Amino acid sequence: MVTARVTVTLKQGVLDPQGKAIESGLAGLGFDGVASVRQGKVFDIEIDAKDRGAAEARLNEMCEKLLANTVIEDYAVEVV
Amino acid sequence: MVTARVTVTLKQGVLDPQGKAIESGLAGLGFDGVASVRQGKVFDIEIDAKDRGAAEARLNEMCEKLLANTVIEDYAVEVV
Numbered sequence: 001m002v003t004a005r006v007t008v009t010l011k012q013g014v015l016d017p018q019g020k021a022i023e024s025g026l027a028g029l030g031f032d033g034v035a036s037v038r039q040g041k042v043f044d045i046e047i048d049a050k051d052r053g054a055a056e057a058r059l060n061e062m063c064e065k066l067l068a069n070t071v072i073e074d075y076a077v078e079v080v
Numbered sequence: 081m082v083t084a085r086v087t088v089t090l091k092q093g094v095l096d097p098q099g100k101a102i103e104s105g106l107a108g109l110g111f112d113g114v115a116s117v118r119q120g121k122v123f124d125i126e127i128d129a130k131d132r133g134a135a136e137a138r139l140n141e142m143c144e145k146l147l148a149n150t151v152i153e154d155y156a157v158e159v160v
Contacts, residue, residue, distance in 0.1 A: 007122055009124065021147075022123065022147070025146055029145055032128075033128030033129065035127065036125070038124040039121060039124075040122040041120070041121065042087055042120040042121075043102065043120070044120065045114065045116070046117075047114050048112075054094075065090075065109055066105055066109060067102070
């Protein structure tokens with residue numbers, strides 16, 4: 001069993017209204033000096049695979065097909 | 081300017097229907113051998129701080145007050 005973390009983040013230049021809302025929320029709570037907040041997703045996945053390489057290949061395929069929208073998002077696969 | 085990544089994940093034992101839906105989605109696409117998917121959030125934050133320690137302290141406070149629901153979520157702050 002291989003454990004992996006997949007992180008999906010918006011590409012640079014893509015608007016992130018959720019991040020902007022969090023920025024305002026933080027300012028409203030008195031946290032000043034926050035220049036930017038960008039929100040993304042993280043998936044902790046346990047997968048049956050014969051080795052790390054096989055797991056990584058499969059996880060990359062999962063990102064391309066389901067986990068990320070590659071038009072606007074980048075993804076990173078990290079096998080733990 | 082300090083750049084940090086805050087990762088917020090559900091505590092063990094807390095139900096994750098979104099993760100379960102992704103599991104089913106992956107199975108439906110023919111990805112077998114996926115034992116578990118847990119979804120979390122990631123925040124990439126740029127913050128004005130005099131040093132890493134000050135930034136970390138402030139980010140931990142932000143997690144406690146806004147970014148994480150500490151009843152059901154864990155958080156990790158990583159200054160890049």
